[in-house]
Amino acid sequence: MILILLGPPGSGKGTQAKRLVKQRGFTHLSTGDMLREAVKNETELGLKVKSIMDTGELVADDLIIGLITEKMQEVGGAAFMLDGFPRNLTQAEKLDEIFVAENLSVDRVIFLNVAEEELVKRLSGRFYCPKCNAGYNYPAHLPKVDGVCDTDGEKILRRPDDEEDVVRNRLKVYHRLTSPLENYYREKGLLAEISAGEHPDRVTESIMKVITATW
Numbered sequence: 001m002i003l004i005l006l007g008p009p010g011s012g013k014g015t016q017a018k019r020l021v022k023q024r025g026f027t028h029l030s031t032g033d034m035l036r037e038a039v040k041n042e043t044e045l046g047l048k049v050k051s052i053m054d055t056g057e058l059v060a061d062d063l064i065i066g067l068i069t070e071k072m073q074e075v076g077g078a079a080f081m082l083d084g085f086p087r088n089l090t091q092a093e094k095l096d097e098i099f100v101a102e103n104l105s106v107d108r109v110i111f112l113n114v115a116e117e118e119l120v121k122r123l124s125g126r127f128y129c130p131k132c133n134a135g136y137n138y139p140a141h142l143p144k145v146d147g148v149c150d151t152d153g154e155k156i157l158r159r160p161d162d163e164e165d166v167v168r169n170r171l172k173v174y175h176r177l178t179s180p181l182e183n184y185y186r187e188k189g190l191l192a193e194i195s196a197g198e199h200p201d202r203v204t205e206s207i208m209k210v211i212t213a214t215w
């Protein structure tokens with residue numbers, strides 16, 4: 001099964017993806033995570049994309065398409081979900097071409113819909129552990145000791161692109177370039193819209209219902 005997780009920054013794609021990995025054994029392919037890893041390791045790709053990521057703009061399509069194609073090949077026939085890709089119509093059309101060539105198809109596009117004020121609130125309270133990548137949120141999901149990861153005691157950090165001015169730009173970029181994908185997939189009959197402003201457990205339940213009905 002192939003799923004696409006679609007939604008604005010802060011809609012919970014990463015959180016829900018981690019749960020789907022645990023509960024249903026999906027492989028999680030997040031272009032944002034891949035790029036952050038490249039930046040952290042200062043690879044050639046990482047050095048190319050860092051400054052653009054820090055502004056909240058999108059990285060060039062050819063770089064992303066090359067990256068995701070390679071990762072999808074590594075996954076082989078396993079069930080996987082795409083998180084953060086495709087991010088614009090060019091990428092969606094390219095994905096369709098790749099899938100036609102590989103005899104694959106998207107089973108469902110899960111669209112996590114959240115009100116704008118809630119997104120800004122969530123992103124400005126978001127922290128992560130640089131060691132184990134666990135996510136925290138002030139005040140919704142606090143670590144046991146303020147500022148420190150529950151699992152390994154590392155100091156938790158804010159992503160540079162979660163600073164307020166960058167968050168506002170990322171939301172603008174979403175509306176301008178990514179939100180047209182909602183209709184793109186709706187017209188193909190693939191979009192499952194989920195009200196994702198609720199507690200993460202409720203959102204997971206809604207996603208599971210869609211998956212069970214599809215699979």
Ligand code: AMP
Pocket residue numbers: 009031032033035052053054056057058059060061064083084085086087091161170
């Ligand atoms: P994310 O973690 O998905 O919010 O992605 C973080 C940043 O990585 C984005 O703001 C973009 O700069 C870049 N990025 C991630 N996925 C893509 C993509 N599919 N196309 C272009 N840029 C991307």
